[in-house]
Amino acid sequence: MDIVTDLGQSRLHRAPGEPCHQQHQRWFNTADITVAHQSSLLKQLNQQRRQELFCDCSVLVEGQLFRAHRNVLFASSGYFRMLLSQAPDGLSDTVNATFDVFSPETFTVIIDFIYSGQLDLSRNNVIDVMSAASYLQMNSVINYCKNFIKSSLDICVKEEESELCLSMSETCFTSAAGEDTTEQQVRAPPVSPPPALWTRDTSSQCTFGGKDSDLEISISNIKTNVSSPVNDLGAEAEDPQDPLYTLPRPERKRSRPSKKKSSNSHHSNHHTDLNLEEARAQKAEKAEELYSTMPSIVGVVGQFNHPILRYKCPYCTHTVKRKADLKRHLRCHTGERPYPCQECNKRFTRLEHLRSHFETIHQARKLVCRKCKCPVTEETGHVVCEGTRRFRMCTACIQEVGCDNLSMDPLDGPNDEPALLLGVDGEEEGESKRSWIVNDDDDDLAEDSGADLIIQQIDDSDEEI
C-alpha cells in the first residue's frame, strides 16, 4: 500500500520483490497518483473541517472558535505538537486551545493554509501571519512569509533606496546621546525575537525614518526573524556576533568563573567593562520589554470541562503554570541577571541564589569544617578567609594545615571587620538580610588583600543551626 504521510512530499514505495526497472515506471505513475491523492485528501479534510465533521479540537482566538482536527494540527505546527502531546491521555477527549496573541483573521489564514496548502498573504497581513507562524512554530509558513517580504522589498527598496539611505544616515548618525529610538530600531537588538512577534500592533515599530511604514515594518521584522530563525522546537539560532548571546544560556555549557578568570576579571580593561555594562543594560531593557509584552494567556490544554492553563516559553517548549514562573524562566533565555553579589560581582538570576551564594561563599554559614566536615562551633573552630571566600575550619584542621599558612584577617576590627556581615545578635530579620545585600562600603573586602588564608574569630551569636 502506498501511503505518503508527509504533506507535499512525494515518495516512492516499492513493493517487496519488485524489479528495479519497474520502479521507474511506477515512479511517474505513483507520483501523479500521490499528488492527486494528497490534493484529494486535503480537500476532504478541509471539507470535513468546514462541515465540522470529526473535528476533535477547538481553537479559540480572541473569542472566535475554530474547529479542526487534532492530527492535522499536530502534523502542521510545532506548537500544537507540543500542546497536544501534553494533553491528557484519552484520544476521545476534545482538546481546546486559546490564543490572545494573534487575531482570528490571522489564524484564518494559517488554518486555511494548513488545510489547503495555500497561503493567503498580502502586504497587510504578512507580518501578522509570520508572527503567528513563528509562534505556532510553522517553519514553512515563516519561509513563505520571508520570501514574500523579500520579494516585496526587492521592489520597494529599489524605489525607495535613495531616500532610505538618506533617512538612515540621518537617523543613525545624528543622535549623539543615543536617545534616538530609531537607531535602536535599525540595530534591532536580537535578544528577543518573540516580543516583536507578540506585538500584533506592528505600527508601533514604524519608526525607521522612511515614509513607507509597511516597508519599515518589514525591515524591522525581517531582521528580527531572519537573524533568529526558529527551529522545530522553537529555539532560535544563536548569533555569535551578538554580545548578548555571550552570556549563559540553558542549552549552553555553563560558564563557571574559574579562579583564574575571576582574578583576571578585576583587571579587565575599561572598554570591556563598558561593553559588559552596555550589554547588561540592554539585556535588562530587553527583558523588561519581554515581560511587558508577555501574553496574558498563551494556551489552554485539557478538556472543555477541566482546562489547564499553561504559559508557554516563546524560546523553548517549556510551559509553566504561572506567569511569574514564566518570567523567572525567561531570564535563562534573556541572560538577565539582576542580582549582583557585592563581594565578588558575580550576578545571579534569582535573589535566593544570590543569598545562597553569599551565605555559603562569603559568610561561611555552613557550620562544618571545610577540611574534615565535622561540625564547628565557636569553641572548636574559626572562620577562614580565602580572598573573598570564607569557610570554617576546626581547630584541629587549622593546626594540621599549620598556622604559618594562615594569617589573621587584617580587616578584623570593631567597625570594618567582615564579621559584621554575619549580622548582629538580636537584630531583626530585615537588618540581617540587608547585611548581605547592601555592602557598598566594603569594597576593600572584595579585593584579595594578599593573604590567601585569613582566620577570624567566630561570632555565632546570630547564626541558626
Place this chain on the structure above:
DNA sequence: CTGGGGAAGGGGCCC
C-alpha cells in the same frame, strides 16, 4: 580516568 563534593542553576509549589 574516575568518583565525590561543592556550587550554581532551574522547576514546582507554597505563602
Place this chain on the structure above:
DNA sequence: AGGGCCCCTTCCCCA
C-alpha cells in the same frame, strides 16, 4: 505577583 523553600540536575574541581 513576588519571595522563598525544597528538590533535582549539571558542571567544575580535586583527590
